[in-house]
Amino acid sequence: MIRVLIADDEDAYRKALHRILEQAPGIDCVGAAADGREALEQCIEQDVDVLLTDIEMPRMSGLECIRELKRRKHDIECVVLTVHEENETVFEALRLGAIGYLLKTSTAGEVIEAIERAVAGEAFLSPTIATKVLEEFRRQKEDETLADEHLYELSDREKEVLRLITQGLRNKEIAERLGVAEKTVKNHVSNILKALEVNTRTEAAMKAVRERLLGDGEAT
Secondary structure, three states, X not given: OEEEEEEOOXXXXXXXXXXXXXXXOXXXXXXXXXXXXXXXXXXXXXXXXXXXXXXXXXXXXXXXXXXXXXXXXXXXXXXXXXXXXXXXXXXXXXXXXXXEEEEOOOOHHHHHHHHHHHHOOOOEEOHHXXXXXXXXXXXXXXXXXXXXXXXXXXXXXXXXXXHHHHOOOOHHHHHHHHOOOHHHXXXXXXXXXXXXXXXXXXXXXXXXXXXXXXXXXXXX
């Protein structure tokens, strides 16, 4: 039996949900709480597999309850069942450890499926929430791509310094070759190492040659 505890401050909704879960095969509704603090105390005091919780509740919110519960008892899975679908709330709940996020427009079957999946370690999200998560994932991938594209953006002078580094010249020799102060060359080298995400001049030279950062025939 999957031991479930319900946390919701709406008395009628909480009782209706309790009746639904009690009729579901394989689920034992071991308790119900009217706020996050009560839910936390019940989860700590008894064996609970899944906490089915609302977000906005008195004394302690669902998010606060999840945070504290995960800190104390990592084996309890948390599924959010709420009307809140704001990005900030959704991503905070998932970040804190919720494995499921359902809107209260979900069917009884979807709630039961979310509970069953939670015990199996599988996430279950309402379609609207899944779309938000997918969009955020795509946005992060786009940000990563942009970051990669800007990774090797060196100025013309930095490219010139990098080319001389690949030729084995030291800072003093580069400074003499370019007619600038050695301190200026050191600053360019520091910027180059940061841009290429390497720690040494040798690594910078190898990366420049390997990835043809200076163009064919320039890093020689």
